[in-house]
Amino acid sequence: MWWPCEWEAFGVAYQPSSSAAGSSLPPLSRPQLAEARRVRAVELLEEGASNAEIARAVGVCAESVRRWRRVWEQDGAPGLRRRSATGRPPKLDDAQVERVRAALEQGAQAHGFEADLWTLERVGTVVEKTTGVALSRASVWRLLTGRLGWSLQRPERRAVERDESEIARWIAHEWPRIKKGP
Structure with missing residues (x-):
């Protein structure tokens, strides 16, 4: 202290x-x-x-x-005097990171993936195509969360056929009838 x-x-x-x-x-x-x-x-x-x-x-x-x-x-x-932090230098320089950012902002489908959803493997593939540098999953995670400032986003699990108006009708009419019982 x-x-x-x-x-x-x-x-x-x-x-x-x-x-x-x-x-x-x-x-x-x-x-x-x-x-x-x-x-x-x-x-x-x-x-x-x-x-x-x-x-x-x-x-x-x-x-x-x-x-x-x-x-x-x-x-x-x-x-x-203070020295700068030591350690292994990053595999990607700032210009390469910006190229990766621009590529990722185009979306996953623009890079030939079926769904517009990014996974670590998909990002790693785009990084390798864009820069020629192969990164491990851990390095891709550090790139996304550290240097690019992205965060983990999990998609909501929801049926494609989901009908919100039908759900609202069921809650308003059917559920009270079922709750009352015989």
Whole structure:
């Protein structure tokens, strides 16, 4: 838990939630707070503070300060900056995703499917035809829900022959007669 005095050490006004009244800045994320801690630690290092003093000032253990000091001595202040998230790069670039979006918006029937209903397998087929990249079902799901912002929609199970007016008539006339009994 961060207390207001610790936040002020980072030059940040304390904001318990994003709905803080009168605030024009969004609250800092965890990585941003961690970077702010390291930046403050570097400032204190440059002022000649000891590891224990820095640890107390920024609210971390002394081992973290020792580690930060080694990085700072080797790489300077930029070595303590936030890095972008690592991991495998996406198989589809932004231009390919937009081509897939345009293809999917045409509807399933435009791509030769019988019903205008998208399944993961069908979307995977369209992705492969459009971009030449084969995706697993899990990757298709992440593409749809993450990068395209689509959500799961289940069709209502309803008979094609369903007659709403006949159902309303039956509920109004037949059901009360049956409910009365003999």
